[in-house]
Amino acid sequence: MKFTEKVLSFGAGGILHGILTEPEASQRIEGAPAVLSWNVGLHHHIGPHRFFVDMARELAHRGFTSLRFDISGLGDSEVSRDDARPDPERAISDVRAAMSALEAQRGFTRFVPVGFCSGVDAAHAVSVRDERVVGVVYLEGYGFRTPGFYLHYPERFLNPNRWERLLRRRFPRLFGDVAAVEDPALARERVYIRDYPTRERLRWDVHTMVERGTRLLLVYVGGDTDYNYPEQFFEMIGRETTTNIDVTFYPKADHTFFIESDRKLALERVSSWLREHFSAPAPRQEAAHSERLGNGAQTW
């Protein structure tokens, strides 16, 4: 085993709990930031399909320390009875408490939060405000429909997979599953409730982070989201802000990376991005790059 995993309890009264995954000493990258992850919706800290466990172990092999933990009141973390703060405010405070705990106990001064779906909200808020954040990963983060989105929209009518799905939903008897369309669990899964910043706010926040030297990795998937082509993010925030930002679009993946091979691609993207930008202690700025990877992903 090239890493160790320990329970880390932190925050006021030690009521927040997480798993600290550390590479063995010979593998550790000196001065590298610590990576943080937490709940996705009501999923506890392991993430959908154990995403954050696999991520922590993969990152440890690459020399990075990470902490996956539960926001107070969720998963294995407790919440103080006196704590009446709204959930988003508490989440931001808990992420900062995690950073302070790693600073106090392991000497980390730089951090990379990884937000996934609704977890992006706290990742974004902390990253904008806290200068200890040198990089931030948005997995299925904010999407705003742009003129480019609508230009690409008709492409869906040429996609045979969409027609097949429509037929399967409309005529389940043809495919041997009578109850599928009426299954209320499916209807619930189609709804993802998010607390978005305004587009102007997002543009300003990204600009603030980039000016500070913070690096951003944004990973989007295809499907039924408000994001449908790789460069859409730059249309969302304005093309004048492109430095320090990497965007990867997986048109065939779904929202929670349901298929194992898609999860592996996303994990590989996060770990290679960290390795590329945070293997050396000093932060640096580079222009956004564009390339096409050989795995279906489109990166800008």
Added chain:
Amino acid sequence: MKPLFLGNTARRLYGVYHSPLRTSRHAVLLCYPGMQEYNAAHWAFRRLAAMLARDGHHVLRFDYFGTGDSAGDSRDGHPDGWVEDVKQAAQELRDLSGARELSVVGMRLGAAFATLASSAGLRVRRLVLWEPVIDGRAYVRELELWDSRRNLMLLHSSRTRDRKTELLGHPFPAAVRNATEALDLTRVGAPRADKALILAAEPRGEHEAFKAVLEKHGVATALKRVMESATNGEQEVRERALLSNTALLDMAEELRGVLSA
């Protein structure tokens, strides 16, 4: 609530220990369902653990090898090993708490593992079996049906349709499939349990058959219907059960009987 790692270096298991509000000689081990149903059950298990600790039980909930935060890749787990994990966790709970007596609560596949562990020598006061998987083949078929419906959400479901090594977003290697399909609790050996409680939202013939088997082995067994409000299907019954108190209260009530005995 105290998270910890247990087991040995080669097979470290993650667990959360809930200490009782008062001195107790009785401990309860909670066995999660399989990884396909684990995330959905996590919150209910946390609530159940808190309820039982308030009642005066030492409680441990833990992740099987290759699941949750325990060591091992998701492809490395196997039902035989998971049954051993139940025995290992039970021993650790005894050591940790000093409790002399133990009961086990298992949900779905976890109920099957709890029963098999008890049949293999784990001595328990109560076996509480929540929607137990009795017929492994039927269980796999049920998960496959959900999987096919879940795939309706995907744009590229053709990528998963013929891939039998994944199920509901988790690896499902052939060895795990074969061992799961071979599960048949109506052929289980005698569990070392005083009593058993089977909880089911919709009691069926298989529950009755399993109850009869346990009783034949000398385990006094009750089959209780969990009264949930009207629903549209088995999956929703289970979802409601996970969010409601009904099943949790039934289990807590059953285990209170051990404390007062």
